[in-house]
Amino acid sequence: MSISFDLTQDDTRDRLAQHIRANRPLKPSLIGLSREEMADALVNVGVPARQTKMRIAQLWHWLYVRGVSDFDDMLNISKDLRSSLKENFSIQRPEMVEEQISNDGTRKWLFRFPPRGAGRPVEIETVYIPEEGRGTLCISSQVGCTLTCSFCHTGTQKMVRNLTAEEILAQLLVARDRLGDFPEKGTPDGAIVPAEGRKVTNIVMMGMGEPLYNFEEVKKALLIASDGDGLALSKRRITLSTSGVVPEIYRTGEEIGVMLAISLHAVRDELRDMLVPINKKYPLAELMKACRDYPGLSNAKRITFEYVMLKDVNDSMEDAKALVKLLRGIPAKINLIPFNPWPGTNYQCSDWEQIERFADYVNAAGYASPIRTPRGRDIFAACGQLKSESEIMRKSERLELEAMMAEENAV
Numbered sequence: 001m002s003i004s005f006d007l008t009q010d011d012t013r014d015r016l017a018q019h020i021r022a023n024r025p026l027k028p029s030l031i032g033l034s035r036e037e038m039a040d041a042l043v044n045v046g047v048p049a050r051q052t053k054m055r056i057a058q059l060w061h062w063l064y065v066r067g068v069s070d071f072d073d074m075l076n077i078s079k080d081l082r083s084s085l086k087e088n089f090s091i092q093r094p095e096m097v098e099e100q101i102s103n104d105g106t107r108k109w110l111f112r113f114p115p116r117g118a119g120r121p122v123e124i125e126t127v128y129i130p131e132e133g134r135g136t137l138c139i140s141s142q143v144g145c146t147l148t149c150s151f152c153h154t155g156t157q158k159m160v161r162n163l164t165a166e167e168i169l170a171q172l173l174v175a176r177d178r179l180g181d182f183p184e185k186g187t188p189d190g191a192i193v194p195a196e197g198r199k200v201t202n203i204v205m206m207g208m209g210e211p212l213y214n215f216e217e218v219k220k221a222l223l224i225a226s227d228g229d230g231l232a233l234s235k236r237r238i239t240l241s242t243s244g245v246v247p248e249i250y251r252t253g254e255e256i257g258v259m260l261a262i263s264l265h266a267v268r269d270e271l272r273d274m275l276v277p278i279n280k281k282y283p284l285a286e287l288m289k290a291c292r293d294y295p296g297l298s299n300a301k302r303i304t305f306e307y308v309m310l311k312d313v314n315d316s317m318e319d320a321k322a323l324v325k326l327l328r329g330i331p332a333k334i335n336l337i338p339f340n341p342w343p344g345t346n347y348q349c350s351d352w353e354q355i356e357r358f359a360d361y362v363n364a365a366g367y368a369s370p371i372r373t374p375r376g377r378d379i380f381a382a383c384g385q386l387k388s389e390s391e392i393m394r395k396s397e398r399l400e401l402e403a404m405m406a407e408e409n410a411v
Helices: 009-022 035-044 049-065 079-088 165-179 211-225 246-256 269-275 284-292 317-326 352-364 395-410
Strands: 095-101 107-113 122-131 134-138 202-205 238-242 259-263 303-309 332-338
Touching: 035 049, 107 165, 122 165, 134 165, 165 211, 202 211, 211 238, 211 246, 238 246, 238 303, 246 259, 246 284, 259 284, 303 352, 317 352, 332 352
Parallel strands: 134 202, 202 238, 238 259, 259 303, 303 332
Antiparallel strands: 095 107, 107 122, 122 134
């Protein structure tokens, strides 16, 4: 049984106010900027160049160690500078439209981001999966997806736009807010939540979208997430999953250096062309070469191959044998994923006995092949199920909310 939070009238007013604020003209955000970009931004609003290194260190600490979302909370920065920062920049969180909690503890958030340029507000989903000794956050990189993988619910939602580095990082920041992963206000300035005490220990770029079709923004976000002076996630605890954008696989290893996962799902080109259409552009031979050439690849740094188990499609013992042959020589782990049904799909999940036979064969060949435990199915938070279903607020609703806000402000 899933749990959704029902909104009281006060909650509704708060959300409406947040929605209206989120749709006002955007101030540039400091979240998601590299140190060099942040230095330029500060100089442009009058901060002396000689002070930028110190100011960046202060801002980096408040944003990514302390997790503040209000300049007034940056207590070791002068009031005048805080006022200038507030006037010129934003560090606000996105609107959280909905939070659902599965009966297995999985959480799914629906976030709404304000318009960019002439666009409209957009929505994406983010999932948190708690496990013994770890907690994994599944982050989206695009609104919708271009890949149209036939078994994936997200692929049925048209591509709207790429997310910015700010919007990618915002998913991590809000998750840490909601889970209590940032130090509480009033603790010493130097306090940092110890790694063993964190709720979010791992992040995976496995949400909505193809991360490598948004390479530059994903790169910026992941380098900030792994920065030792801020969010400080180890690159070994960050996994980027791709359906096989071969040129950017090389760049991922060289420029980001995180763990790699491949959405494989088939061992023959003719079947993968249907399941994962990008295979027509980058067929298996090219994909496997990119995997073998991935920088730093070793038994300690293996590539994860994701393989969704589809009944009578890719789950035969011949497929298992071909999988072992295809991956020969690649330090690899193979995640077998029981298919998660969604409304309108024509696929079925493989029988459990067949999944186990498949896993036993791959294990015997020397590859770890865990069967992924389905999580969050009751709230459509499982692998391949993410899709933003809610509509953007209608004009009549917005006018009503604005009237409510005006009335409230007049009191």
